[in-house]
Amino acid sequence: MGEKIADQYSVTGGDFSRAGYASSQIKKSLKKLGVDMAIIKRTVVATYEGEVNIVAHAWSGKIVFAVDDEKIRIVLEDEGPGIEDIEQAMEEGFSTATSEIREMGFGAGMGLPNMKKNADHLHVESEVGKGTRVEITMHLN
Amino acid sequence: MQVKDIIRILDARILCGGERLDYTIELAFASDLMSDVLTLSNDNVLLITGLANMQTIRTAEMSDINCIIFARNKKASAEMIELARESDIILMECRYSLYKTCGLLYAEGVKPIF
Amino acid sequence: MTAAEIVNKLDLQVFSGENGLNRKVSGGYVSDLLSDVMGNADEGQVWITLQTHKNVMAIASLKELAAVILVNGNKPDEDTARQSNEEEIPLLGTSMSAFEITGKLYELIKK
Ligand SMILES: Nc1ncnc2c1ncn2[C@@H]1O[C@H](COP(=O)(O)OP(=O)(O)OP(=O)(O)O)[C@@H](O)[C@H]1O
Ligand SMILES: [Mg+2]
Numbered sequence: 001m002g003e004k005i006a007d008q009y010s011v012t013g014g015d016f017s018r019a020g021y022a023s024s025q026i027k028k029s030l031k032k033l034g035v036d037m038a039i040i041k042r043t044v045v046a047t048y049e050g051e052v053n054i055v056a057h058a059w060s061g062k063i064v065f066a067v068d069d070e071k072i073r074i075v076l077e078d079e080g081p082g083i084e085d086i087e088q089a090m091e092e093g094f095s096t097a098t099s100e101i102r103e104m105g106f107g108a109g110m111g112l113p114n115m116k117k118n119a120d121h122l123h124v125e126s127e128v129g130k131g132t133r134v135e136i137t138m139h140l141n
Numbered sequence: 142m143q144v145k146d147i148i149r150i151l152d153a154r155i156l157c158g159g160e161r162l163d164y165t166i167e168l169a170f171a172s173d174l175m176s177d178v179l180t181l182s183n184d185n186v187l188l189i190t191g192l193a194n195m196q197t198i199r200t201a202e203m204s205d206i207n208c209i210i211f212a213r214n215k216k217a218s219a220e221m222i223e224l225a226r227e228s229d230i231i232l233m234e235c236r237y238s239l240y241k242t243c244g245l246l247y248a249e250g251v252k253p254i255f
Numbered sequence: 256m257t258a259a260e261i262v263n264k265l266d267l268q269v270f271s272g273e274n275g276l277n278r279k280v281s282g283g284y285v286s287d288l289l290s291d292v293m294g295n296a297d298e299g300q301v302w303i304t305l306q307t308h309k310n311v312m313a314i315a316s317l318k319e320l321a322a323v324i325l326v327n328g329n330k331p332d333e334d335t336a337r338q339s340n341e342e343e344i345p346l347l348g349t350s351m352s353a354f355e356i357t358g359k360l361y362e363l364i365k366k
Contacts, residue, residue, distance in 0.1 A: 016194070016195070016196060017194075017195050017220075018195075019195075019196060019199065020195070020196065020199030020200075020202070020203070023199070023203060024199065024202060024203075027202070027203070037205075041184075041203070041204070041205055044203045045179050045203050045204060048179070048199065048200070048203045049176070049179060052175075052176075052196070093307065099289070099290075102288070102289065103288055103289075103290055104192075104194065104196060105173060105174055105175040105176075105192040105194065105196055105197065105200075105288075106174070106175055106176055106196070107176075108174045108176045108177060108287075108305070108306070109176075110174075110176040110177060110179075110180060111176050111179075114176065114179055114180050117180075169354050170352060170353075170354055171285060171352070171353045171354040171357065172287060172305070172353060173286060173287035173288045173291070174287045174305065174306075177287070177305060177327075189354065191286060191288065191291060192288065213291070213295070238284065238285070238295075239284075239285035239286060239353075239357075240282070240283040240284055240285045240303070240357055240361065241361070243285060243353070243354050243357035243358055243361065244283075244357060244358060244360075244361025244362070244365075245361075246354075246358075247354065247355070247357065247358025247359075247361065247362070248358065248361070248362060251354075253351065253352050253354045253355035253358070254352055254354075255352060
């Protein structure tokens with residue numbers, strides 16, 4: 001047992017052309033490990049939504065990725081404005097995205113609900129004016 | 142329907158994946174919002190979109206979508222084509238509106254997802 | 256063809272803007288990008304989208320669109336519905352996806 005992989009990626013707020021790089025690397029690592037394709041898809045869809053949220057809503061952040069025999073754990077932590085009302089942010093359709101973000105193909109308020117749907121366990125905590133921490137857990141067995 | 146039929150029906154241009162013209166498509170989904178596309182649980186779907194940026198390709202990569210057609214005469218950049226190639230995604234462009242693109246493919250028997 | 260006929264033939268839900276159901280339909284436009292609709296949609300078209308917020312009706316009115324169809328079972332925001340009544344532009348809904356409802360509308364208008 002023990003950690004098979006532990007990686008870390010940094011994410012820059014506002015940089016839409018690079019958004020998804022970390023999720024893409026994580027997808028490659030999971031494929032190499034031979035994780036079930038359906039679990040990979042749910043994991044990377046949730047991670048990518050979280051990565052785009054950092055790019056769209058925060059200033060900078062990092063994504064920590066760890067896998068052991070039992071689970072995949074991804075922590076997305078950012079420095080940013082934080083989320084005032086997490087319950088409201090989790091509602092489908094709630095978004096504070098600017099029109100610029102909408103023109104980039106995001107900002108429909110579907111990201112967090114979709115992360116919840118895809119993750120086996122999702123935990124969000126946030127401090128206004130400081131930042132947000134999102135933890136995604138996926139069970140492998 | 143095969144990729145080569147799509148090219149014929151839409152008078153489309155293939156940008157990458159040209160060696161897989163006989164790849165078969167059964168289902169299609171049309172959207173410009175990537176968070177909408179990311180809610181799909183099906184794989185092997187044709188994505189029809191008027192949003193042509195890096196995130197379109199990233200979204201397809203994460204959702205296991207392996208065929209994209211850009212409508213509205215949207216052009217893919219070299220960087221987008223490169224990323225699509227790396228991810229084994231077939232990429233096409235056509236000059237029709239999303240409305241006409243969907244209309245023509247639906248009429249030829251491509252099925253919706255739900 | 257009028258918006259009302261489309262509602263009937265495609266079995267659409269009418270959320271608001273009933274007073275505009277006699278509007279003539281010239282074609283369809285599918286887009287979720289508001290600036291694209293501003294730039295490229297034409298008068299009399301039915302706009303198919305999953306966007307529900309109130310800018311949708313402002314654009315529909317500016318572009319003199321015949322109706323708006325919300326897809327995937329989306330419901331309009333309160334403001335959006337109110338504005339649809341004021342502008343007398345029908346706001347319609349379907350549980351079908353954009354691809355499917357567009358396929359059906361295209362077939363219907365072509366006839
Ligand atoms: N990392 C974050 N930092 C600050 N605010 C956030 C963060 N993630 C989400 N939010 C807030 O929660 C809202 C809802 O997030 P969600 O991902 O569901 O939708 P969205 O990002 O606005 O649009 P979509 O995900 O559909 O592109 C956001 O509009 C934003 O206000
Ligand atoms: Mg989001």
